[in-house]
Each structure stands twice: as structure tokens, then as C-alpha cells.
Amino acid sequence: MTANPTAPAVRVRGLTVVYKTPVGELPAVSNVDLTLAPGTITGVVGESGSGKSTLALCLLNAVQSPGRIAAGSVEIDGLGDVVELGGEELRRARGRHVGYVFQAAQNSLNPLKTIGKQLLDLGRSHGVEDLRALVRDAKDLLARMGMDGARVLDSYQHELSGGMRQRVGIMLALVLNAKVVVLDEPTTALDMITQATILRIVREVHDERGLTTLVITHDVGAVAEVADNLAVMYGGRVVEHGPVMEVLGSPRHPYTRGLIRAIPRLSGDISLARALPGRPPTLGTLPAAGCVFRERCDRRMDVCDTVEPVPLTRDGRTVACHAVDAAADVDANAAPGVAAGAADRTPTTARRKEYA
Numbered sequence: 159m160t161a162n163p164t165a166p167a168v169r170v171r172g173l174t175v176v177y178k179t180p181v182g183e184l185p186a187v188s189n190v191d192l193t194l195a196p197g198t199i200t201g202v203v204g205e206s207g208s209g210k211s212t213l214a215l216c217l218l219n220a221v222q223s224p225g226r227i228a229a230g231s232v233e234i235d236g237l238g239d240v241v242e243l244g245g246e247e248l249r250r251a252r253g254r255h256v257g258y259v260f261q262a263a264q265n266s267l268n269p270l271k272t273i274g275k276q277l278l279d280l281g282r283s284h285g286v287e288d289l290r291a292l293v294r295d296a297k298d299l300l301a302r303m304g305m306d307g308a309r310v311l312d313s314y315q316h317e318l319s320g321g322m323r324q325r326v327g328i329m330l331a332l333v334l335n336a337k338v339v340v341l342d343e344p345t346t347a348l349d350m351i352t353q354a355t356i357l358r359i360v361r362e363v364h365d366e367r368g369l370t371t372l373v374i375t376h377d378v379g380a381v382a383e384v385a386d387n388l389a390v391m392y393g394g395r396v397v398e399h400g401p402v403m404e405v406l407g408s409p410r411h412p413y414t415r416g417l418i419r420a421i422p423r424l425s426g427d428i429s430l431a432r433a434l435p436g437r438p439p440t441l442g443t444l445p446a447a448g449c450v451f452r453e454r455c456d457r458r459m460d461v462c463d464t465v466e467p468v469p470l471t472r473d474g475r476t477v478a479c480h481a482v483d484a485a486a487d488v489d490a491n492a493a494p495g496v497a498a499g500a501a502d503r504t505p506t507t508a509r510r511k512e513y514a
């Protein structure tokens with residue numbers, strides 16, 4: 159898996175998204191920094207409500223009322239800060255620059271038009287001149303996903319199964335040749351075998367076309383198959399981010415460890431799988447200060463109640479956890495030749511930059 163350096167980078171900085179609730183606006187995504195390196199696939203995992211879809215919508219500046227982007231930027235190479243785009247510029251960017259498969263894509267097709275008609279509408283609305291080539295490309299993508307392209311294009315959505323509609327959604331996200339592709343739960347309506355096939359095709363198309371891809375999923379196992387990097391979200395924060403095999407192989411954040419421990423095993427000792435105790439926070443139950451994960455954490459310290467941990471990057475891995483920082487400092491202090499400043503625990507933005 160070699161990343162394509164000509165693909166666009168995506169830089170999310172200080173992103174905060176709030177939703178209006180009866181008790182005021184509350185953050186679903188809080189001050190998130192996340193870079194998608196050019197030509198890589200980044201998986202985003204986390205329990206329901208952790209903010210994955212909200213973060214992904216920001217790549218298209220598509221957060222809908224009662225939500226809004228309250229702060230931050232989403233810079234995409236060749237496009238600029240998407241948060242600043244509006245009107246016609248934004249409409250053109252969607253589909254052309256950023257392809258998107260929405261969660262429940264299988265339900266988002268127009269029931270009154272054939273898939274082929276919707277494909278042509280999409281092409282025309284983006285000024286595609288060679289509509290024949292567009293249809294050819296669509297058929298090719300559908301065939302790769304195991305479908306009869308001509309038949310599918312002649313069908314209405316009710317004539318297709320949920321899994322077929324989901325694959326149509328993936329085709330529509332890829333067919334305009336967008337260089338940034340966001341897939342929100344792309345395989346939920348598919349059985350296990352088809353999921354694996356679709357993710358393999360996503361990987362192939364990603365490599366062939368030199369894309370930068372974000373894949374949101376609940377399925378930690380599936381993401382290991384397809385992603386280069388993994389971001390773990392909890393309570394609207396990215397609590398850990400790094401190369402997928404490293405994050406899954408030696409998770410540092412207690413939440414990542416809990417998520418991995420909770421994966422049911424198909425072989426070996428089934429009793430080793432342990433559900434993470436407690437429940438993820440909702441917008442209303444998110445603590446106003448301190449670490450959002452502390453109530454469920456097995457490494458909770460006093461500082462976690464009052465100070466929110468700042469994401470620190472070491473050895474290409476970003477983790478937001480006081481306990482991990484404390485342990486790393488012990489190691490750093492034990493190692494000869496390490497700068498004394500590494501033991502400074504002051505959680506400031508300046509410090510974050512220094513590590514990043």
C-alpha cells in the first residue's frame with residue numbers, strides 16, 4: 159500500500175460543531191485536529207454518538223441545522239477551506255472534489271427515477287460533457303462490485319436490494335472522479351462476505367485513482383483490512399490517531415484498548431472479549447471539564463476530573479490521555495539524553511504544536 163503523494167491532503171484544524179438543543183448549543187465535535195495524508199485511507203471508529211458522521215459531514219461543509227460549524231477549518235488541497243465555501247462553489251465541490259457516500263446511502267436514492275437517470279442528472283449538474291464515458295465508468299464500477307451495470311442503471315431503487323443500493327451509492331460517490339472520498343458506514347447493509355469484497359474494491363479504486371479517503375465504520379475489524387491510518391473518536395474528540403496496525407496492535411488510549419477488547423473473537427478464547435463497561439456520553443451528559451472518557455476509564459487520575467487532555471504526537475501516534483502522557487514521561491526521564499522539557503505536563507496549544 160503506497161500512498162499517492164499527488165492526491166490532496168485534508169487538514170482539519172480546531173474544528174468544533176455544535177447542535178442546538180433545548181438547553182442551548184452543545185458540541186458534537188470539539189476542537190478536532192486531524193490530517194488525512196495524501197493518498198491514504200483513514201478509518202474513523204468509535205461508538206455511536208462519538209461524532210464520526212458529524213466530522214465527516216464537515217469535509218463537505220454539509221452540517222445541517224440544528225447543527226453548525228462553530229469554529230475551525232477544513233483545508234483540502236486544490237479547494238481551500240471548505241468551511242468558507244458556499245452557494246455554487248460548494249455545490250460544485252461536492253461530487254467533483256469530494257465524493258460522499260452518506261450513512262444509509264441505500265435510502266438516499268430518488269424512488270421516482272431509474273439509477274441511470276439519476277446518474278445522468280448527476281453528470282449534467284456537474285457539467286460532465288462526455289456522458290457516455292460517465293455511463294461506461296458507472297457500469298465498470300458496478301461490474302467490479304459484482305453487479306450487472308446495464309441492468310442496475312435501468313432499475314428503480316425498489317427493484318434493488320439494500321446491499322445493491324449501497325453499492326450504487328458507492329458508485330455515485332466515485333464516478334465523478336473526486337479525489338477526496340468520504341464513505342460513512344459504506345458496508346452496513348451488506349453481509350460479511352460482500353463487506354470484505356466492497357472494502358477490497360474501495361481499496362483498489364483508491365489506489366488506482368490516487369484518492370484520499372475517509373471511511374467511517376463501527377467495525378474495527380473491517381477497518382484493519384482497508385485503512386492505512388486509524389482515528390478513534392470519543393465524545394466528539396479524536397482520542398487516538400496513527401497507523402492502523404500500530405493503533406490496533408498496541409493501542410495507547412484506554413478507550414482504544416477497551417474498543418479492541420470488546421471485539422468478539424471467531425477463534426481462540428471467546429471469553430476474552432469484554433464489553434466496555436458503561437455507556438458513551440450524549441451531548442447532554444458530556445462533562446464540561448476534564449477528560450470526556452474518565453467515567454469509563456481504568457486509568458483515571460485526579461487530573462482527569464479537571465483538565466482536558468491535549469492530544470500529543472509522539473512517534474507518529476497522537477493520543478489525548480493524561481495517563482499515557484505520565485507513562486511516557488517516566489520513560490522519557492528514564493532514558494538518557496532526553497530533553498528535560500519533555501516532562502513538562504502543561505497542556506497548552508503551544509505544547510501541542512511543539513509535539514506535532
Ligand SMILES: Nc1ncnc2c1ncn2[C@@H]1O[C@H](COP(=O)(O)OP(=O)(O)OP(=O)(O)O)[C@@H](O)[C@H]1O
Nearest residue numbers: 177186205206207208209210211212213224440441
Ligand atoms: N440533528 C441533530 N440534532 C441534535 N443532535 C444531533 C444531531 N445529529 C447528531 N447529533 C448528536 O451529535 C452527536 C454526534 O452524532 P454523530 O451522528 O456525528 O455520531 P456518530 O459517531 O456518527 O454516531 P453513529 O455511529 O450512530 O452514526 C450525538 O450525540 C448525536 O446525538
